[in-house]
Amino acid sequence: MGIIGGLIVIVCVFGGFILGGGHMHVVWQPFEFMIIGGASLGGFIIANSMTTVKLSIKMSIAALIGKGPTKKDYLELLQMMFQLFQIFRKEGPQAVEKHIEEPNSSEIFKAYPSFLKNHHAVEFLCDTMKVTLSADLSQYDVDDLLDTDIKVMHQAEHKAQHAIQTTADGLPGLGIVAAVLGVVHTMSYLTAGVEKIGELVGAALIGTFLGVLMCYGFIGPIGAKISSDIEDQGRILSVIKAALVALQRGAPPIVCVEFGRRSIFPSERPTFEEMDVATKETKKAA
Numbered sequence: 001m002g003i004i005g006g007l008i009v010i011v012c013v014f015g016g017f018i019l020g021g022g023h024m025h026v027v028w029q030p031f032e033f034m035i036i037g038g039a040s041l042g043g044f045i046i047a048n049s050m051t052t053v054k055l056s057i058k059m060s061i062a063a064l065i066g067k068g069p070t071k072k073d074y075l076e077l078l079q080m081m082f083q084l085f086q087i088f089r090k091e092g093p094q095a096v097e098k099h100i101e102e103p104n105s106s107e108i109f110k111a112y113p114s115f116l117k118n119h120h121a122v123e124f125l126c127d128t129m130k131v132t133l134s135a136d137l138s139q140y141d142v143d144d145l146l147d148t149d150i151k152v153m154h155q156a157e158h159k160a161q162h163a164i165q166t167t168a169d170g171l172p173g174l175g176i177v178a179a180v181l182g183v184v185h186t187m188s189y190l191t192a193g194v195e196k197i198g199e200l201v202g203a204a205l206i207g208t209f210l211g212v213l214m215c216y217g218f219i220g221p222i223g224a225k226i227s228s229d230i231e232d233q234g235r236i237l238s239v240i241k242a243a244l245v246a247l248q249r250g251a252p253p254i255v256c257v258e259f260g261r262r263s264i265f266p267s268e269r270p271t272f273e274e275m276d277v278a279t280k281e282t283k284k285a286a
Contacts, residue, residue, distance in 0.1 A: 001227060002064035009217040034205045035178040036214070040167055048163045055160040063225035068232040073114045074239065075270045078257045079278045080112040081125075081243050085253035086282070093133045100126040100133075120233060124149060132248060133261050139248040146241040154234060161226040168219035175211015179204045239263045254279060 017022065045053060087108075088096045099106040103126050109116045116122060124146075132142060182204020189196055243260035251259070260274055270278070 002066075002222070004130075005221065006218060009213075013213065013217065016111065018264025025208075026202055029203050029206045029208060029210075031283065032178045032182070032203070032210055035124070035181065036171065036174045036207060036210055039174045040171055040214075043170060044163065044167045047166065052160050052163055055156065056163050059160050059229065060159065060164060060222050060227045063222050063229055066229065068229070069236055071268045071270055074236075074261075074264050074268055075274060075278055076112045076114050077121075077236065077239060078243075078260055078270065078275060079282055080108065080115055080239070080258065082253050082257045082279050083108055083282045084249055085243075085256050088247070089253055096129065097133065101131045114275065118236065119155065119241060121236050124237055125244070128240075128244055137248065139245055142248045143241075143245050146237075146244065150234060150237050150241070153237070154230060157230045157233075158227075161230060163221055164219065164226060165223035168215045168223055171211045171215035171219060172208075173211070175208045175214075178211065182207055235263070 083097065084096060099108050103109045103116065103122050121160065130148060131137065186197060186200040186204060189200055239260040242263040243256045246256040246259040261269060
């Protein structure tokens, strides 16, 4: 959806300009692009560590081409945990160990590709189960452990999101920088005639236009989408957390996944009937 939104911005802004009698060659000012783009990129690199830079780029790409978890994704997650918890309850910790030690080779995880490709969620689930199998932890210990993990993960992601948003906020100012340089350049052509001066002033004003457009039409919305993606990722981890804490409490698998189901927003939450059908299918497959 991000790419579609970007196309709408471009078509509406420049299409309206053309329909209003404007000419696109006036907008094409490569040196204005260079000044604004270079300054914003340089400032972005100055302000952030390379880890944050890489994470920001990765999350920006995901914001443009990715999509949030759907009801189907949540249903698969709950079904997978139910199957895993069933094995744990019936066959013991040793039967689960091979799955959590090498999740990419696990037949259970491979049956749920939407979960397996979410590396954060896989590590979150598997690492927690490794600890609970090797140490005597209470449900409160597991709850605190998972809260800490989610908090730290979000801190790193929000740092990347803040870097993108800060860059967006600076773009209008950098557009003014480009415009001022354009006006300074125009000063040397004061005797060249009205048409030449008008052309140069128009080119200078494109700098302000580009800075504002990039801020509110592209980079700012990407930052907002990254923030939304972080919340979506956090919701998946919260579902896993609720199920794992219930498991540590000694609840049966069906109750564990019900705790997880109730942690999902109503708009994406599978119904009780859908969950019932999914768990029955898992039992038949076992």
